[in-house]
Structure formats: C-alpha cells, structure tokens
Amino acid sequence: MRDERSRRAAPHRQAAFDGPGAQAGRGGLSSLTRRIVVFNLVALNLLVLGVLYLGGGRDSPLTQYRERMGVEAALIGNVLEVDPAPLSPGAVAQRLEAITLSPGLELLVLAPDGAVLGRRSGDAGAQAEASRTYVLDALGGFWRVFSGVFLGDGPLPEGQDPLGQARAMMGGLQPGAPLSRIAEGATGRFVTTLMAIAPQDRVLGAVALISPLAPLDAMARARQERALRIFALATLVSTLMSLLLASTIARPLTALATAAEVGGKRDPQRPAPARVRIPDMTARSDEIGRLSGALRGMVAALYERIESNEQFAADVAHEIKNPLASLRSAVGTLRMAKRDDHRATLLEVIEHDVRRLDRLVSDISNASRLDSELVREEEEAFDLLALLRSLTGYLGGQAEKQGIDFMTDLPEGEITLRGLEPRLAQVFVNLITNAMSFCQAGDAIRVWVRRRGARVLVVVEDTGPGIPEEALQKIFARFYSHRPASEFGTHSGLGLAISKQIVEAHGGVIWAENMRATGTDPTEGPLGARFVVGLPV
Structure with missing residues (x-):
C-alpha cells in the first residue's frame, strides 16, 4: 500500500514552472520603472x-x-x-x-x-x-x-x-x-x-x-x-536605456510578484486551489535569476513538505488500523468466549494492543513536532566528546547489566560542534539502545569517533545478527521495523526515521551497513551491524 501511495504522490513532486504569472505586469509602467527613469534623468x-x-x-x-x-x-x-x-x-x-x-x-x-x-x-x-x-x-x-x-x-x-x-x-x-x-x-x-x-x-x-x-x-x-x-540626445538615450534596464529588472520582478500573489489567492469557484507556478528565470546569471531559483526551490520544498505530511498521515492511518483491527477482533471474540483462560488470553491481547497504540501515538506526536522544533530552537556550540562520554557512561552500565560488553574509543581533547545538543543526544541514544535491543548476553557494542577533515564520524557497532540485505535500503523509512516475533508491537518504527531527520537538519549524513571480515564470502552471515553518523565540524 505504501508503494502505491508513493507512486501516486510522485508526479506532484516536480518543480514549479512557468504559468500565467510570468505574463503579468507587462502593460504600463510599473512604479520601479518610473523610479529608474526619473532617477537617471535627475542625475x-x-x-x-x-x-x-x-x-x-x-x-x-x-x-x-x-x-x-x-x-x-x-x-x-x-x-x-x-x-x-x-x-x-x-x-x-x-x-x-x-x-x-x-x-x-x-x-x-x-x-x-x-x-x-x-x-x-x-x-x-x-x-x-x-x-x-x-x-x-x-x-x-x-x-x-x-x-x-x-x-x-x-x-x-x-x-x-x-x-x-x-x-x-x-x-x-x-x-x-x-x-x-x-x-x-x-x-x-x-x-x-x-x-x-x-x-x-x-x-x-x-x-x-x-x-x-x-x-x-x-x-x-x-x-x-x-x-x-x-543634452536632448543624452536625455533620449538615458530614457531608452532606463526603460531597457527596467525591462530587465522591473518586469521580471513584477512577474515573480504577480505569480506569488496569484498563488496566494484562493478562488472560491474553483473545486481545488491552483498550484503556485513561479516563472523560471534561472538562466539569468544575476540576482533576479537567483531570486527566481530560490522562489521555485522554496515553492517546491513547500509542496514536498505538504506531500510528505500527506504521506505521513496516510502511513499513520495505515499503522493505526492494524492494532485497531486486532482490538476489534479481540473485543468481538471476548463477547463469545466461555472459558476463563480464553478470556484472560484475549484481555492480554487487548492490553498489548492498547500499549502498542499508546506508544504509537506518542511516537507520532514526537515526530510531528520535530520539524517545528528544529526550526524554532537556537543552535549552540557544544563539545561532542563530552556529550558522548556522558551518554556512553550511562548506557554502558545498562548494557553490562544485560551481559553485553560495552567499549568506547573516543579521542582526547574536544570536538566542538554547533547544533542542537539535546536532539543529537537523542540520535545517539536511539542508535545505542537499538544496538542493545538486538544484542544478547556475550555480544559486544563499540562506540568510536574519528575526525575526517571537515567532518566527524560517530560509529556505533554491535555483534548482533546484523541487518538483512533487503532491509538496508528501507531501515530509515517511517514505521519500518524488523524485529523478532517476540518483540512484535514493542517498537513503532519511527526511531531511526527521526534520527535521520535530525542528522540531516544539521547538514550531516547517516547510514547503516553490515560488518564483514575481509575476504569472506558475501553469502555468509554478517559479523554485526554498523551505524555511521557524519556531522560537519
């Protein structure tokens, strides 16, 4: 169902193109044109x-x-x-x-x-x-x-x-x-x-x-x-040059402004609002070309955000339907159950689905607020290594209680980043706890940091079962979760998607891969999973 929705949404992700707004403002002299002519003649x-x-x-x-x-x-x-x-x-x-x-x-x-x-x-x-x-x-x-x-x-x-x-x-x-x-x-x-x-x-x-x-x-x-x-000849030439200059400045600006104004109006007689179409002037090498490109990019980004929200709403509805269907079935069966042990089993299913819905709604609420919070919060300089030492000190103790070896390899000194420290801390907590959930007693987790030019790499490795090859491309998709059957319903599948959104908002990258020994057969099982976060310094 998600693939079908993506195919339906894809045609709408094209950049805005020339429309009627490009022809607006062609008649008469605009205020800017008159000012250009007057100022040149005064000079x-x-x-x-x-x-x-x-x-x-x-x-x-x-x-x-x-x-x-x-x-x-x-x-x-x-x-x-x-x-x-x-x-x-x-x-x-x-x-x-x-x-x-x-x-x-x-x-x-x-x-x-x-x-x-x-x-x-x-x-x-x-x-x-x-x-x-x-x-x-x-x-x-x-x-x-x-x-x-x-x-x-x-x-x-x-x-x-x-x-x-x-x-x-x-x-x-x-x-x-x-x-x-x-x-x-x-x-x-x-x-x-x-x-x-x-x-x-x-x-x-x-x-x-x-x-x-x-x-x-x-x-x-x-x-x-x-x-x-x-003087008369110079006045004539100055006027013509002013009009020519105005035609290259005032008219394109008028066309851009008209297109934006037309896009901002809503015609009550139309069944649906028209798509904003910004004239394409990116072939110009001046500021107007840059403005046109910026407006087109902004409009395209807005439509992508709108379509992303629509897709998110469709995914939320799809994810909520599953526990609701399970609840409906369990409640209907509970009415017909005669034995007490059957009733107890059905009540456990209902309780599990309610906890699953509560967790899902909480994660969805956090994910929906993330965009606005990333824009509103002020970035500050902080020490990345100090943050990781604090997180690994706490999470390492929990891992050792589960019988998991926890190792860190952090360089000496400081690595100063500018960003939202609590949000990046959320990313590293998600990656480490995700690795802990896949490890058993006797496995190991290693967190290490290296600086590479203008970037710093934070790597979280584990010796768990690794990641299926078919899941490597969609592991950061929303609501995707690859868990054992015993953990069904305990995760919403939004943790890695939220982590990717936070990292990309800081201008970084994140990816996942399997660890393999050098020279081993690709068909053999991986030695574990590795998550890499690259952030600009």
Missing part, C-alpha cells in the same frame, strides 16, 4: 547643470573677452601717456593714426569732462552668418508665451548710447584700473571698457573701447545650442 540634469555652472565662471568666453579689452585699453592708454602735455584733439588724432584696432571695435578718447577728443573705428571685416539655434529659439518662444500669459509683459530695456555709457562710467574711473560694463543698446548688447590716461597719477582723460557683443553672443548661442542638442 543627467544635475550633470548638465554642473557643466553649465562651471562654464559660467571666470574662464567663460565673455569674461576672457572683457579682460582682453581691458589689456588693449591699457596698451592704448600707455601710447597716449607718452606725452605728458594736456591732450588736444589734434594731438590725439595724430597718435590714433598709428593704432590698429580689431574689426568691430570703436575707440573713443574722452577728456575728464566727457568731451570727445578723438575717435577711431576698426574695420568692419567679414561677418560670419550666425547659424540657426532651433532649440534655443523654441525655448525662447515658449518663455515669451509663458511670460505673456502668467507674468505679463514687463518693461522693455531702454536703448543706451555707447558714448553716454562711457561718460557715465567716468565718475568711477581710477588710475591704473580698467573699468568694464555691459549695456543694452538700440542695436544690441555692447561692452564698454575704460582706462584712465594718467601719467604721474594725474588723470588727463580716458580711453574707451566699445565693442558690440553680437558676434560673441552668436558664438555663445551656437555653443549652447550644441550643448542642448547633446
């Missing part, structure tokens, strides 16, 4: 603002141009300071003839009262056609519309005369220090640079260089246009 805008801020400092083209105008005005002032005599229009005009100006510049020589003593202009030169700035024009048009609707039309800047600007600056002029200001004229912006003509610190007049800023503004607009185009 890009901060970078652009930093570049613009650094580009507007002392080393900007306008600042450098104004400094150059100051140097040029100082050189012209030095030329005019050669003659310490008061300046006159004729002398100034004569000296200005030897000065060559850059294209677009206008030179004025002013008297202290602001009168023009001389004027000279640079060649117009060939003016390069300013390139169109589509982005700036569009932004400017948007700003004009916005300001007109929400801010109203502000006063337009009044046109200023360059000569009037230069005369206004005369009041703040100091010898040896150029003075530069930018103004808005009728034909556009211009910069006026004044330098005092002051031989021997006596101000005789001033040199004024007036330069229109239209070419410089055109160059600045061209640079800004290129920067904005690059």
Whole structure:
C-alpha cells in the first residue's frame, strides 16, 4: 500500500514552472520603472547643470573677452601717456593714426569732462552668418508665451548710447584700473571698457573701447545650442536605456510578484486551489535569476513538505488500523468466549494492543513536532566528546547489566560542534539502545569517533545478527521495523526515521551497513551491524 501511495504522490513532486504569472505586469509602467527613469534623468540634469555652472565662471568666453579689452585699453592708454602735455584733439588724432584696432571695435578718447577728443573705428571685416539655434529659439518662444500669459509683459530695456555709457562710467574711473560694463543698446548688447590716461597719477582723460557683443553672443548661442542638442540626445538615450534596464529588472520582478500573489489567492469557484507556478528565470546569471531559483526551490520544498505530511498521515492511518483491527477482533471474540483462560488470553491481547497504540501515538506526536522544533530552537556550540562520554557512561552500565560488553574509543581533547545538543543526544541514544535491543548476553557494542577533515564520524557497532540485505535500503523509512516475533508491537518504527531527520537538519549524513571480515564470502552471515553518523565540524 505504501508503494502505491508513493507512486501516486510522485508526479506532484516536480518543480514549479512557468504559468500565467510570468505574463503579468507587462502593460504600463510599473512604479520601479518610473523610479529608474526619473532617477537617471535627475542625475543627467544635475550633470548638465554642473557643466553649465562651471562654464559660467571666470574662464567663460565673455569674461576672457572683457579682460582682453581691458589689456588693449591699457596698451592704448600707455601710447597716449607718452606725452605728458594736456591732450588736444589734434594731438590725439595724430597718435590714433598709428593704432590698429580689431574689426568691430570703436575707440573713443574722452577728456575728464566727457568731451570727445578723438575717435577711431576698426574695420568692419567679414561677418560670419550666425547659424540657426532651433532649440534655443523654441525655448525662447515658449518663455515669451509663458511670460505673456502668467507674468505679463514687463518693461522693455531702454536703448543706451555707447558714448553716454562711457561718460557715465567716468565718475568711477581710477588710475591704473580698467573699468568694464555691459549695456543694452538700440542695436544690441555692447561692452564698454575704460582706462584712465594718467601719467604721474594725474588723470588727463580716458580711453574707451566699445565693442558690440553680437558676434560673441552668436558664438555663445551656437555653443549652447550644441550643448542642448547633446543634452536632448543624452536625455533620449538615458530614457531608452532606463526603460531597457527596467525591462530587465522591473518586469521580471513584477512577474515573480504577480505569480506569488496569484498563488496566494484562493478562488472560491474553483473545486481545488491552483498550484503556485513561479516563472523560471534561472538562466539569468544575476540576482533576479537567483531570486527566481530560490522562489521555485522554496515553492517546491513547500509542496514536498505538504506531500510528505500527506504521506505521513496516510502511513499513520495505515499503522493505526492494524492494532485497531486486532482490538476489534479481540473485543468481538471476548463477547463469545466461555472459558476463563480464553478470556484472560484475549484481555492480554487487548492490553498489548492498547500499549502498542499508546506508544504509537506518542511516537507520532514526537515526530510531528520535530520539524517545528528544529526550526524554532537556537543552535549552540557544544563539545561532542563530552556529550558522548556522558551518554556512553550511562548506557554502558545498562548494557553490562544485560551481559553485553560495552567499549568506547573516543579521542582526547574536544570536538566542538554547533547544533542542537539535546536532539543529537537523542540520535545517539536511539542508535545505542537499538544496538542493545538486538544484542544478547556475550555480544559486544563499540562506540568510536574519528575526525575526517571537515567532518566527524560517530560509529556505533554491535555483534548482533546484523541487518538483512533487503532491509538496508528501507531501515530509515517511517514505521519500518524488523524485529523478532517476540518483540512484535514493542517498537513503532519511527526511531531511526527521526534520527535521520535530525542528522540531516544539521547538514550531516547517516547510514547503516553490515560488518564483514575481509575476504569472506558475501553469502555468509554478517559479523554485526554498523551505524555511521557524519556531522560537519
């Protein structure tokens, strides 16, 4: 019956696979996608603002141009300071003839009262056609519309005369220090640079260089246009890359979350709850692949635990039926028994079956609580050899009372393990008492320990009848018991199954084998049984 139940349960032990949850979350932008896009764009805008801020400092083209105008005005002032005599229009005009100006510049020589003593202009030169700035024009048009609707039309800047600007600056002029200001004229912006003509610190007049800023503004607009185009392109690329990144992060996470949420809901219209199906993304080598594998493994482990509990419940029902059937038969026969000796025999059978049921229910209760206790209890470091010395000292005395030789071979020092000491003590007690139950007077039990690398082996050997070869593969199965007929019903068959569960919960292994002399015929009977427990150190 157990084999038939195992075959029925086996098809359900497959790992969860892709289902409808894998297609969930594909429409629209998820919250994580929006955050990725926004954060990337914020970082890009901060970078652009930093570049613009650094580009507007002392080393900007306008600042450098104004400094150059100051140097040029100082050189012209030095030329005019050669003659310490008061300046006159004729002398100034004569000296200005030897000065060559850059294209677009206008030179004025002013008297202290602001009168023009001389004027000279640079060649117009060939003016390069300013390139169109589509982005700036569009932004400017948007700003004009916005300001007109929400801010109203502000006063337009009044046109200023360059000569009037230069005369206004005369009041703040100091010898040896150029003075530069930018103004808005009728034909556009211009910069006026004044330098005092002051031989021997006596101000005789001033040199004024007036330069229109239209070419410089055109160059600045061209640079800004290129920067904005690059920024627009970078914004587009950043957005596309963010969406691509989000598609590799947000959508798989959404699919995993949707699959888990769908699996957690129960549809009352369905006859049975659907199996949770986690999308398989384990082909990815990143954290999402690891998460998918972990979720699939967790779901598979949960279903295995559920199926194991179902199998355990079926096995419990099967095991309880036997003593119940025996009790039912004995009670029915007791009603018909006439002789007192028959009644006494039937009462002994009933008492035996009741003790068997009580023992079975107690062992089943302990086994069912074991999983939760292994999870709840805190692991602690303990000395394995000290534990074994204590157990073998007590159990060895009981074995000697039964005429069984009890031997131990434990190394000196300590072997420290981390785990649940009471549970591992339960394993060793089960193995030693199991060996004692199969031994008779004159047999021997030996417990020895050896360390092998990162593992420690605890071995319990006995010289009893050994283990039948057909039982070696199922001796750790629940409710399996191979006992003499005289001990029928005295063991539930859960001791070794519980021991295996405890050892595996500590990351160890346990197995059983028969002891045979080297070179003997395999068909001959074994010298005894050996149980080996391997635990990580």
